[in-house]
Each structure stands twice: as C-alpha cells, then as structure tokens.
Amino acid sequence: MYPQSLQVLIERFRQLPGVGEKTAERYALSVVDMSQEDAEQIVQAIMDVKKKLTYCRTCGNLTEQEECEICADPQRDHKQIFVVQSAKDVLAMEKTGEYHGVYHVLNGLISASKGIMPEDLTIDALVKRGKDASEIILATNTTMDGETTAMYLDKLLTEQCPNVLITRIAHGLPFGGMLDYADEMTLAHALSDRRTMGSKE
Amino acid sequence: MYPQSLQVLIERFRQLPGVGEKTAERYALSVVDMSQEDAEQIVQAIMDVKKKLTYCRTCGNLTEQEECEICADPQRDHKQIFVVQSAKDVLAMEKTGEYHGVYHVLNGLISASKGIMPEDLTIDALVKRGKDASEIILATNTTMDGETTAMYLDKLLTEQCPNVLITRIAHGLPFGGMLDYADEMTLAHALSDRRTMGSKE
Known part of the structure; x- marks a missing residue:
C-alpha cells in the first residue's frame, strides 16, 4: 500500500472525469516527482478558477x-x-x-x-x-x-x-465523412435535410 | 478563448503525464463544476503529498x-x-x-x-x-x-x-499470453530461459 498522503491524492485524481485507478496513480506519482514550484502552480490555478470564474449573468457562459x-x-x-x-x-x-x-x-x-x-x-x-x-x-x-x-x-x-x-442546427454527414461509415440516424437526417445546390439554391 | 484563469488551469493539467489539450480542458471544466469543498480537497491532497512524502533513507521507496x-x-x-x-x-x-x-x-x-x-x-x-x-x-x-x-x-x-x-527476473511469455501474439524478443527470451518441468526440475 502507498503512504497515506499519496493514496489520498490518487483518490482525489479519480474524481476527474474518465480517470481510473492506474491513471490516477500515474498523475499522483508525477506530482511526487514535480518541483515544489510546479505543484504550487497547479494548486494556485485550481484556487484561482474557483475564486475568479463565474457564469455570465446574461448567457451562462x-x-x-x-x-x-x-x-x-x-x-x-x-x-x-x-x-x-x-x-x-x-x-x-x-x-x-x-x-x-x-x-x-x-x-x-x-x-x-x-x-x-x-x-x-x-x-x-x-x-x-x-x-x-x-x-x-x-x-x-x-x-x-x-x-x-x-x-x-x-x-x-x-x-x-x-x-x-x-x-x-443541421444534422448530416460530418465533413470528410463517408456514407458507408455513417450510422443510420445520421444518414436518415442527411437525406431528409437535403437542400438544392449552387445556383438552384 | 476561455477566461484567463481557466486557460491557466488547462495548461497546468497538461503537465500531467499523457494529458493532451482536450483532456486538460475536460479536467479544468470539471473543476469549475466541482463544489468548493471538493476543489479544496484536491488542493490539500497535492500540498500534503509535497509536504509529507519523502524517499526512504534505506531503499528509496x-x-x-x-x-x-x-x-x-x-x-x-x-x-x-x-x-x-x-x-x-x-x-x-x-x-x-x-x-x-x-x-x-x-x-x-x-x-x-x-x-x-x-x-x-x-x-x-x-x-x-x-x-x-x-x-x-x-x-x-x-x-x-x-x-x-x-x-x-x-x-x-x-x-x-x-x-x-x-x-x-525471468523474461518470457506473460501469463495467459499466446505465442502468435508475442514479439520476437519475448519469444527468443522464453526459449533461451526455458526450464525443465515438474519432477525433472
């Protein structure tokens, strides 16, 4: 078992989206290897985001x-x-x-x-x-x-x-997309949302 | 462009091993959505690791x-x-x-x-x-x-x-490994490090 403080950090990193046990372990060990300054900068950046960031009162951005x-x-x-x-x-x-x-x-x-x-x-x-x-x-x-x-x-x-x-917004084939790779819903939308081309538009 | 503090946090997360732009962005946005308490716990865990963890004077663990x-x-x-x-x-x-x-x-x-x-x-x-x-x-x-x-x-x-x-330590096929999936070096090691089986050992 890892020392307590390292184990706690691994669990904290697991709260990030899509981070499993192995990845959290790798992140935590990288913090151990980091300079004190780099670690402090991460800490500062997290605190700044929580302190300074807010949602736009008009649009929610x-x-x-x-x-x-x-x-x-x-x-x-x-x-x-x-x-x-x-x-x-x-x-x-x-x-x-x-x-x-x-x-x-x-x-x-x-x-x-x-x-x-x-x-x-x-x-x-x-x-x-x-x-x-x-x-x-x-x-x-x-x-x-x-x-x-x-x-x-x-x-x-x-x-x-x-x-x-x-x-x-329109649904259809992604740019560069190929017909035979597209799923049925996408193809159905691409057909029903079709439009006339060029001069006929 | 994201607000400054969010942009900084994205760059900090990119310092973790194997984290690219998109993943760092996802992590940073998850910090925004996190409760103040959860964010503080991550910060505390990072600081604890930097403060408490050291290398064993005997073995380096x-x-x-x-x-x-x-x-x-x-x-x-x-x-x-x-x-x-x-x-x-x-x-x-x-x-x-x-x-x-x-x-x-x-x-x-x-x-x-x-x-x-x-x-x-x-x-x-x-x-x-x-x-x-x-x-x-x-x-x-x-x-x-x-x-x-x-x-x-x-x-x-x-x-x-x-x-x-x-x-x-011995080199060879991993447990459950199949011959046709193994690379040449692994197979060569598995052959040269072979040992007699069971009662003949």
Whole structure:
C-alpha cells in the first residue's frame, strides 16, 4: 500500500472525469516527482478558477466579469441566440469564426436518467431574453438527451416567444465523412435535410 | 478563448503525464463544476503529498517516515534486495504477496537519450547496502533502458559485491499470453530461459 498522503491524492485524481485507478496513480506519482514550484502552480490555478470564474449573468457562459466578453461586445448581433449545452461548445463555435450572434449556455441537458429537469438548467433566463430575439438556434448535441432538450425548448419557445424564429442546427454527414461509415440516424437526417445546390439554391 | 484563469488551469493539467489539450480542458471544466469543498480537497491532497512524502533513507521507496514500512519490518528478509525503477513497481510486486525480502528503488533508469547517468540514480546506496546482501534481484523493466541498466548493475555489483548472488527476473511469455501474439524478443527470451518441468526440475 502507498503512504497515506499519496493514496489520498490518487483518490482525489479519480474524481476527474474518465480517470481510473492506474491513471490516477500515474498523475499522483508525477506530482511526487514535480518541483515544489510546479505543484504550487497547479494548486494556485485550481484556487484561482474557483475564486475568479463565474457564469455570465446574461448567457451562462464562463467569465471572470459579470458579463462574458461575447455578451459585452456591441459588435455582435444580440438578436440571434445560439443555445448550447456547455461553455466548451461556445469555444468550439467561436473557433469556426462563422457565428456573429450571442450564446445561451444551458449548463446541462434535460435527462430523465440523470434526474436533470428543465428547472435545473438556465431555461427561464433563455425564455426571458428570447422574447426580444429574432432567431433562437437550438444547438444541443445530437445525443438522446440533446434531442430531448431541443424538442422541449422548441415547444416551450414557440409558445412563449411566438414572434421568434426557432431553428435547429443541421444534422448530416460530418465533413470528410463517408456514407458507408455513417450510422443510420445520421444518414436518415442527411437525406431528409437535403437542400438544392449552387445556383438552384 | 476561455477566461484567463481557466486557460491557466488547462495548461497546468497538461503537465500531467499523457494529458493532451482536450483532456486538460475536460479536467479544468470539471473543476469549475466541482463544489468548493471538493476543489479544496484536491488542493490539500497535492500540498500534503509535497509536504509529507519523502524517499526512504534505506531503499528509496516513497514513505512518510524516515524509513519505509518494508525496510522497518523485522519479519522481512533484509539480505534479499529486489531492485526496481520506481515506487510503483514496489506496490505491483507487493500485491503478488510472493516476495518477502526488501527493495531498492533506483528512481529512474540509465538513459542515454534522456541524459540520465548512473550517478543520477540511487546506485551508490545500492552498492553500499548490497555488500551485506545474499542476493540482489535486478527487476528493471524489459525495455531498452531497463536492460541497459540491468546490464550495468550486473557488471558493477559483480565487481563491488563479489560474494553476492546477482540475478535477473525471468523474461518470457506473460501469463495467459499466446505465442502468435508475442514479439520476437519475448519469444527468443522464453526459449533461451526455458526450464525443465515438474519432477525433472
């Protein structure tokens, strides 16, 4: 058995997502081998994140201010709202450079199996700000929970924000994807969401 | 781009062995979602490891005392020394319950490519305590560096501790291993280290 303090650190590392016994052991032993300074920097970084980071009061994105950079940017189209599951998705979308509206981060998905209900998410805030929007784009992942959440939001927003266009991001083949590798659901979506090409569009 | 404090934590997590950009991002975001208490426990565990853990003055194993539990145990055979690369190997061997001697942890392997020389390891201490031993078992991994280190130690210990039996752990097929999946080196070792079976032994 490892010394007590090492054993405790292994258990703590196991709380990180997807980390098993062997990986936690490797991480803990790497901390042992680390310089005192490097270890202190990790500790400081964890404490800083807990102290400084908060959720944007408008969209729920992660920020160190009251409002995130995107919501505070007057250049962006504040009437177009892109609804995602988590802050990670905001970053992924921002990397494309293709979107110039604002976001709304649900901080989760409705999930019967995990016991996550609509009231656990930032849906109230979305309905409230959604009333002034021109378009709300539902961009939850195409998983079971993502689809459920999108359907729930579509119904709710159509009722509550009747003058707003509610859209869903397109489903289909990933770029570079091959037909024979795609699953049936993806192919079915790619077919039903097909569009005319080029000059005919 | 993520807020500064989150970006810093992602970079810190990347210092853990085998952690890439995506994994570091997932870990950092899980810290954001963690309760304040859970985050503080990780921080405390890291600080405890850096403060309390040290290397056993006799064998180089990890311990919170001056001497590790194994070296301090009068029941063990202190004349049989099992030489390994790291503290992790001690734990792996202890789990077998088959070994009742003591250990010597080199804290690394001789490696030309990484610039690790014999003087960077605990070899001096091994030679010193080895003089009183009856057997020294070289159990470095069967990698290139592990083999190099074993060969170096064999030569050195044969000279410096002439009355001590120097042995190397057996190489061969892993338990449950299949011939057609084994690499050539393993098969060659398994053949040359073959032994007579049962009553003929």
